[in-house]
Amino acid sequence: MTVLVVGSVALDSVETPFGRVDDALGGSATYFAASASHFTRVQLVGVIGADYPEEKLLELVSRGVDLSGLERAEGESFRWRGRYGHDLNSAESLETKLGVFSHFRPKIPAQFRTAKYVFLGNIDPRLQLDVLEQVESPKLVACDTMNFWIESRRDDVVKLLGRVDLITLNDSEARQLTEQVNLVKAARWIMERGPKTVVIKKGEHGAFMFHGDRVFFAPAYPLEAVFDPTGAGDSFAGGFVGYLASTDDLSEANLRRAVVFGSVMGSFVVEGFSIGRLLEVNKDDIAARLAEFHSLVAFDAEVP
Amino acid sequence: MTVLVVGSVALDSVETPFGRVDDALGGSATYFAASASHFTRVQLVGVIGADYPEEKLLELVSRGVDLSGLERAEGESFRWRGRYGHDLNSAESLETKLGVFSHFRPKIPAQFRTAKYVFLGNIDPRLQLDVLEQVESPKLVACDTMNFWIESRRDDVVKLLGRVDLITLNDSEARQLTEQVNLVKAARWIMERGPKTVVIKKGEHGAFMFHGDRVFFAPAYPLEAVFDPTGAGDSFAGGFVGYLASTDDLSEANLRRAVVFGSVMGSFVVEGFSIGRLLEVNKDDIAARLAEFHSLVAFDAEVP
Numbered sequence: 001m002t003v004l005v006v007g008s009v010a011l012d013s014v015e016t017p018f019g020r021v022d023d024a025l026g027g028s029a030t031y032f033a034a035s036a037s038h039f040t041r042v043q044l045v046g047v048i049g050a051d052y053p054e055e056k057l058l059e060l061v062s063r064g065v066d067l068s069g070l071e072r073a074e075g076e077s078f079r080w081r082g083r084y085g086h087d088l089n090s091a092e093s094l095e096t097k098l099g100v101f102s103h104f105r106p107k108i109p110a111q112f113r114t115a116k117y118v119f120l121g122n123i124d125p126r127l128q129l130d131v132l133e134q135v136e137s138p139k140l141v142a143c144d145t146m147n148f149w150i151e152s153r154r155d156d157v158v159k160l161l162g163r164v165d166l167i168t169l170n171d172s173e174a175r176q177l178t179e180q181v182n183l184v185k186a187a188r189w190i191m192e193r194g195p196k197t198v199v200i201k202k203g204e205h206g207a208f209m210f211h212g213d214r215v216f217f218a219p220a221y222p223l224e225a226v227f228d229p230t231g232a233g234d235s236f237a238g239g240f241v242g243y244l245a246s247t248d249d250l251s252e253a254n255l256r257r258a259v260v261f262g263s264v265m266g267s268f269v270v271e272g273f274s275i276g277r278l279l280e281v282n283k284d285d286i287a288a289r290l291a292e293f294h295s296l297v298a299f300d301a302e303v304p
Numbered sequence: 305m306t307v308l309v310v311g312s313v314a315l316d317s318v319e320t321p322f323g324r325v326d327d328a329l330g331g332s333a334t335y336f337a338a339s340a341s342h343f344t345r346v347q348l349v350g351v352i353g354a355d356y357p358e359e360k361l362l363e364l365v366s367r368g369v370d371l372s373g374l375e376r377a378e379g380e381s382f383r384w385r386g387r388y389g390h391d392l393n394s395a396e397s398l399e400t401k402l403g404v405f406s407h408f409r410p411k412i413p414a415q416f417r418t419a420k421y422v423f424l425g426n427i428d429p430r431l432q433l434d435v436l437e438q439v440e441s442p443k444l445v446a447c448d449t450m451n452f453w454i455e456s457r458r459d460d461v462v463k464l465l466g467r468v469d470l471i472t473l474n475d476s477e478a479r480q481l482t483e484q485v486n487l488v489k490a491a492r493w494i495m496e497r498g499p500k501t502v503v504i505k506k507g508e509h510g511a512f513m514f515h516g517d518r519v520f521f522a523p524a525y526p527l528e529a530v531f532d533p534t535g536a537g538d539s540f541a542g543g544f545v546g547y548l549a550s551t552d553d554l555s556e557a558n559l560r561r562a563v564v565f566g567s568v569m570g571s572f573v574v575e576g577f578s579i580g581r582l583l584e585v586n587k588d589d590i591a592a593r594l595a596e597f598h599s600l601v602a603f604d605a606e607v608p
Contacts, residue, residue: 086485181390184528205509208526217600219521222512224488256603294605296521299560301598 001139001245002041002066005032006106006131007121007234009046009070010078011053014273016228017086024274025056026080028121028144031231034275035238035265036119037063038286040246043112045069045131049077049100059279069109073100088226089203108134117245119237120164122146125156132163140250142166142241144233150177161193168199168237183208184215197255199240199262201233209259211252218259219296221267221289228273232266235278239265264289305443305549306345306370309336310410310435311425311538313350313374314382315357318577320532321390328578329360330384332425332448335535338579339542339569340423341367342590344550347416349373349435353381353404363583373413377404392530393507412438421549423541424468426450429460436467444554446470446545448537454481465497472503472541487512488519501559503544503566505537513563515556522563523600525571525593532577536570539582543569568593 012026033042041064048054048070061067076099082091106127114136120128120143128143135141141164149157150173157177161167167190175181178189187198187210198210204226206219240262247254264286271277316330333350340346345368352358352374365371380403386395410431418440424432424447432447439445445468453461454477461481465471471494479485482493491502491514502514508530510523544566551558568590575581 088485181392182528182530184526202509205506206523215526215600216603217523217526218603219510219523222488222519222521224486226486253604257605260603260605290605294603296519297601299520299522299564299598300557301561301564301594 001116001248002043003036003117003119003241003245004043004045004108004112004115004135005029005036005119005121006045006108006128007032007119007123008078008101009044009048009052010080010101012230012274013079013081014228014230015083016088017084018225018227019273021273023053023079026230026274027078028123028234030060031234031269031275031278032119032121032238032241033060033065034063034278035235035269036242036245037065038265038278038281038283039239039242039261042066042242043069043115045106045108045112047071047073047100047104049073049075052077063279069107069112071107073103075100082230084229088229091230106131106134116140116248117241118142119241120144121234121237122149125149125153125160128160129156129163139248140165140241140244142168142237144168144237145173145177147173147176158193161190161195164195166197166199167195168201168233168240170201170203170233174200184210199259201236203229203232207236207259207263209255211255214252216256216259218263218293220263221293221296223267223271226270229270231269231275235269236262236266239263260290260293261286263293305420305552306347307340307421307423307545307549308347308349308412308416308419308439309333309340309423309425310349310412310432311336311423311427312382312405313348313352313356314384314405316534316578317383317385318532318534319387320392321388322529322531323577325577327357327383330534330578331382332427332538334364335538335573335579335582336423336425336542336545337364337369338367338582339539339573340546340549341369342569342582342585342587343543343546343565344368346370346546347373347419349410349412349416351375351377351404351408353377353379356381367583373411373416375411377407379404381405386534388533392533395534410435410438420444420552421545422446423545424448425538425541426453429453429457429464432464433460433467443552444469444545444548446472446541448472448541449477451477451480462497465494465499468499470501470503471499472505472537472544474505474507474537478502478504488514503563505540507533507536511540511563511567513559515559518556520560520563522567522597524567525597525600527571527575530574533574535573535579539573540566540570543567564594564597565590567597
């Protein structure tokens with residue numbers, strides 16, 4: 001199955017203790033698509049300005065990402081500039097210029113409207129809801145959000161919960177949204193409002209998936225060198241939803257495997273700037289890291 | 305096999321958002337012993353003052369903890385008073401009165417000197433080294449330490465590394481000791497100085513075990529209500545080393561299982577004040593939670 005993703009397509013300038021990059025491909029839809037393209041075909045809806053280096057997107061096209069929903073608008077592209085310190089845990093945003101993204105109104109092309117798997121990247125929840133009016137009968141709608149929307153459009157975020165099957169958000173966002181410090185309680189709060197599945201991402205500390213009354217946990221891979229954490233969450237989502245779409249299997253066993261594929265893709269993207277590593281790795285790399293994740297947590301519960 | 309533990313035996317007064325307790329059993333050796341007693345016999349070496357409510361230790365004795373190495377000294381017992389806020393991540397120390405603990409010089413009784421499994425709880429590294437002069441040929445020496453000793457007695461902590469097989473420490477301590485932000489690098493730094501096995505505890509984010517070139521990770525159990533985090537690290541160590549001693553098997557597979565038994569015991573102790581929950585739970589509870597830990601991380605790496 002194909003995945004439809006709606007989100008930002010940006011140009012990121014990032015400084016980490018290991019180097020810097022200017023105007024590199026960024027944005028939630030970009031990371032998601034680059035990651036998910038390892039598993040299935042991707043339909044991308046977003047907006048870029050006249051200044052966007054479109055040739056850089058060709059590699060995504062060659063990987064099966066359909067950009068016919070990428071709108072070209074008058075004005076400047078969304079640009080973000082950030083810096084990470086040595087702990088790499090949180091970015092200091094130095095500059096955010098929304099440009100054409102500030103007037104983005106997602107228009108889902110007719111041929112994308114029958115998508116069975118939909119990922120609503122982190123954009124205004126009113127736009128996320130609007131996308132849902134434009135798609136026909138998706139089998140799985142997943143969304144992401146962020147602190148900015150939880151603060152400024154809380155009611156819309158809660159309304160969105162009633163319309164999605166699955167949400168991914170990070171631990172601080174889950175606490176902020178639910179006003180529950182405890183993540184088990186936070187997940188239940190969210191599930192009571194709609195989603196059957198809640199994935200709470202804890203960055204370098206891994207991710208929980210709550211599904212009904214079951215909990216699954218996947219650690220982040222203990223990398224020796226994290227180069228640039230930008231895009232880890234969207235790459236996680238790309239691996240997660242991309243794998244689910246490719247298998248078209250929403251069983252709990254497959255959801256668990258999908259979380260690990262998400263973690264695998266998140267572990268790759270942080271090894272380089274922008275989507276660089278996502279474009280480098282191949283099926284063998286992904287399979288090898290999946291096996292490493294398995295070995296990382298494997299133990300025999302049968303006491304000899 | 306029996307485990308010898310040397311550490312503090314204290315009286316803790318703790319305030320959490322869920323209640324408070326005064327002069328409850330505490331200290332690294334106490335938590336370790338209560339936890340390890342579920343797996344094997346424990347020999348405890350420590351010191352208490354004349355004011356210690358010894359009758360409260362009888363329950364440990366009835367569980368197979370040998371207190372013949374517990375010294376009674378003139379003066380007041382070690383007392384700690386602390387408070388946790390809503391996030392329960394770190395205690396605010398309100399008062400620390402070392403009392404008789406400030407003059408503690410561990411004397412290992414003759415019948416304890418042949419112990420094969422030794423845990424050096426978090427005390428002055430010079431005393432930890434001194435204990436090692438008093439034991440004969442242990443099969444496994446494990447130790448813990450803390451930021452205070454890393455700051456004030458760094459050379460002795462490093463010297464200790466050359467004498468132990470295994471160290472447990474938390475992530476911030478590992479970073480402080482090694483001056484490496486990355487935990488993989490921190491673990492390697494430590495292993496280069498002696499220990500074959502390094503367990504880095506991340507509190508609510510679980511624990512890594514580095515063993516040769518292998519890494520194992522066990523999450524913390526996602527409890528809905530953490531009542532009091534005091535003693536989680538020592539209870540982890542008690543389950544970990546206690547299980548190893550009971551099986552007398554230092555294979556990697558058994559070390560992995562031991563980390564999970566440590567996590568199981570850590571997950572119980574935080575459900576109540578002091579060692580209360582450790583005294584309540586039984587073999588079935590432990591087996592059930594071990595199974596829950598297994599289910600928490602289990603996934604099938606074989607893509608169908």
